[in-house]
Amino acid sequence: MNINKIKKQFPIFNNKVHNNDLVYLDSANSSQKPQMVVDRIYDFYTKEFSNVGRSVHYLAVAATNLYENTRTMMQKYINAKDPNEIVFTKGATEAINLVANTFGQKFLREGDEILLTELEHHSNYVPWHYLRKLKGVKINFAEINNDGEITLESIEKSITPKTKMIAITHLSNVTGAILPIKEITSLAHSKNIPVLIDGCQGAPHLKLDMQDIDCDFYAISCHKMYGPTGLGILYAKKKWLDALPPYQGGGGMIREVKKEGISFGDLPNKYEAGTMATAQVIAFGESIKFLNQIGIENIEKHESELTKYGEEVLRKNNSVKLVGNPKNKGSVLSFTLDGIHAHDIATILDEDGVAIRAGHHCCQILHDKLGLSATARASLGVYNTKDDLDKLNESINKCKKIFDR
Amino acid sequence: MDLKELYQEIILDHGKNPRNLRKTENFNKDAKGHNPLCGDKVHVFLKIDEKKNISDISFEGSGCAISMASASIMTDLMKEKKEKEVKELIEDFLQMIKESPEMKTKIISENEKTKLMSLSGVKQYPMRVKCATLAWHTLTSAMKNSQEETNTEKFD
Numbered sequence: 265m266n267i268n269k270i271k272k273q274f275p276i277f278n279n280k281v282h283n284n285d286l287v288y289l290d291s292a293n294s295s296q297k298p299q300m301v302v303d304r305i306y307d308f309y310t311k312e313f314s315n316v317g318r319s320v321h322y323l324a325v326a327a328t329n330l331y332e333n334t335r336t337m338m339q340k341y342i343n344a345k346d347p348n349e350i351v352f353t354k355g356a357t358e359a360i361n362l363v364a365n366t367f368g369q370k371f372l373r374e375g376d377e378i379l380l381t382e383l384e385h386h387s388n389y390v391p392w393h394y395l396r397k398l399k400g401v402k403i404n405f406a407e408i409n410n411d412g413e414i415t416l417e418s419i420e421k422s423i424t425p426k427t428k429m430i431a432i433t434h435l436s437n438v439t440g441a442i443l444p445i446k447e448i449t450s451l452a453h454s455k456n457i458p459v460l461i462d463g464c465q466g467a468p469h470l471k472l473d474m475q476d477i478d479c480d481f482y483a484i485s486c487h488k489m490y491g492p493t494g495l496g497i498l499y500a501k502k503k504w505l506d507a508l509p510p511y512q513g514g515g516g517m518i519r520e521v522k523k524e525g526i527s528f529g530d531l532p533n534k535y536e537a538g539t540m541a542t543a544q545v546i547a548f549g550e551s552i553k554f555l556n557q558i559g560i561e562n563i564e565k566h567e568s569e570l571t572k573y574g575e576e577v578l579r580k581n582n583s584v585k586l587v588g589n590p591k592n593k594g595s596v597l598s599f600t601l602d603g604i605h606a607h608d609i610a611t612i613l614d615e616d617g618v619a620i621r622a623g624h625h626c627c628q629i630l631h632d633k634l635g636l637s638a639t640a641r642a643s644l645g646v647y648n649t650k651d652d653l654d655k656l657n658e659s660i661n662k663c664k665k666i667f668d669r
Numbered sequence: 670m671d672l673k674e675l676y677q678e679i680i681l682d683h684g685k686n687p688r689n690l691r692k693t694e695n696f697n698k699d700a701k702g703h704n705p706l707c708g709d710k711v712h713v714f715l716k717i718d719e720k721k722n723i724s725d726i727s728f729e730g731s732g733c734a735i736s737m738a739s740a741s742i743m744t745d746l747m748k749e750k751k752e753k754e755v756k757e758l759i760e761d762f763l764q765m766i767k768e769s770p771e772m773k774t775k776i777i778s779e780n781e782k783t784k785l786m787s788l789s790g791v792k793q794y795p796m797r798v799k800c801a802t803l804a805w806h807t808l809t810s811a812m813k814n815s816q817e818e819t820n821t822e823k824f825d
């Protein structure tokens with residue numbers, strides 16, 4: 265795999281940041297976009313634009329086909345059984361809200377419990393939190409171990425007879441821990457508990473097979489997968505999409521509307537009310553093509569090598585403390601520096617064109633548990649190289665110089 | 670962009686060894702501030718006497734060098750000031766951080782103004798302005814003894 269050739273497909277790297285080459289280490293936040301995705305948005309608006317699913321004219325039919333084509337591509341990409349198991353949303357956040365809201369409405373009662381983990385992003389906690397007030401449900405958190413991992417045992421220990429849903433991340437956006445989601449799903453199903461996976465950090469980096477994992481729901485954020493913003497995907501088993509009520513009401517999701525009442529449309533329209541992010545959906549088809557051209561196995565291999573290299577380099581640097589030490593780790597390197605706050609690190613690195621994230625990364629529960637108010641995080645994408653990690657290390661040393669004056 | 674200007678010696682000094690980082694005994698006003706974007710937290714304690722003078726001011730909290738230095742320098746300056754003067758200083762400081770090239774107030778010495786001006790390096794780093802202003806907004810809330818947590822996201 266030729267990373268330089270891959271990197272050339274990303275026009276952002278033609279620009280300088282503070283007169284330096286961009287070292288982009290914030291892909292867990294959002295990935296950069298290849299030219300083919302950007303071009304597809306432009307082409308759709310300039311040559312093919314129409315709303316989908318409504319009119320019968322030429323452009324409308326063509327646009328509808330393109331839109332549905334992405335659904336089928338995604339179905340194949342994650343090996344879902346049926347294209348109707350792919351629901352477009354405005355992001356992973358909306359995908360999780362959709363499940364929390366409709367599942368909560370229909371299946372949860374006072375005293376029922378939802379099991380999350382201490383690793384969860386606010387997007388996989390706050391939507392469930394609403395059900396505390398609305399339904400009187402209780403939320404439990406499976407605890408991390410000293411390495412920042414969630415093990416099958418930790419989940420098993422936290423399941424009670426009242427657990428009605430297990431909602432967990434695939435890959436922690438802070439410690440990088442990859443959870444044993446297949447084993448957790450199988451355990452949950454043996455107790456008749458459905459499982460939602462927050463796949464925001466899993467989908468861009470790991471090979472996905474929904475039928476193999478067998479989870480009930482899997483939430484994806486397209487902008488972290490070399491795709492456009494404003495778009496997410498909810499994978500849900502068809503039996504759930506049939507059983508759950510619609511999430512939002514509006515045009516497109518109905519069958520018949522009378523003054524006395526309404527009947528809802530079939531899948532996938534049932535969950536896609538109103539005009540959707542049409543251009544983004546169509547352009548996301550190019551993101552899938554991009555991933556397929558390289559091959560997710562190759563991406564996994566490249567990123568896993570880089571992660572190991574990054575861990576090595578940072579471990580050798582005495583003032584760096586890595587956050588978490590999971591055995592099975594995805595492309596996230598969170599760290600702290602003795603005596604220098606994460607925000608100061610990020611500002612100093614930025615001057616060298618090194619883009620990282622600093623803060624709690626929308627994981628306050630985890631940071632409280634770790635006793636840290638903020639961490640610095642370097643996260644990787646397919647375009648990163650060992651050179652980027654060396655530059656990261658150099659800039660970290662510069663932080664020390666500035667602060668040790 | 671100039672990192673040296675942002676991280677001047679005085680800021681690093683106050684950032685690493687913040688003054689008044691403690692809790693005033695028998696404080697009679699306090700407020701908490703929080704910057705949800707970066708997790709910076711500050712809790713300001715005031716003891717105001719019958720003559721409406723600040724007889725003691727202190728803070729607890731954690732955050733970046735800029736926010737700690739700002740709270741440290743601020744609390745140093747506010748000691749023994751009258752309530753009215755505190756308000757004037759806050760306004761003048763925020764004005765300086767936002768737009769004006771210098772501080773206009775006559776309450777403090779040129780030397781003290783220079784100390785505060787050392788925080789003006791954040792002007793070139795828009796995302797960091799809130800780090801410099803958090804303690805000051807929180808002091809405003811403390812003067813009102815506001816129980817509601819000051820949240821920098823509410824300010825621009």
Ligand SMILES: Cc1ncc(COP(=O)(O)O)c(C=O)c1O
Pocket residue numbers: 292293354355356357358385387388433435436437462464465485486487496626
């Ligand atoms: C683990 C995780 N879950 C959920 C989200 C939310 O995704 P989005 O903001 O795209 O809806 C993110 C992204 O920030 C994430 O990293």
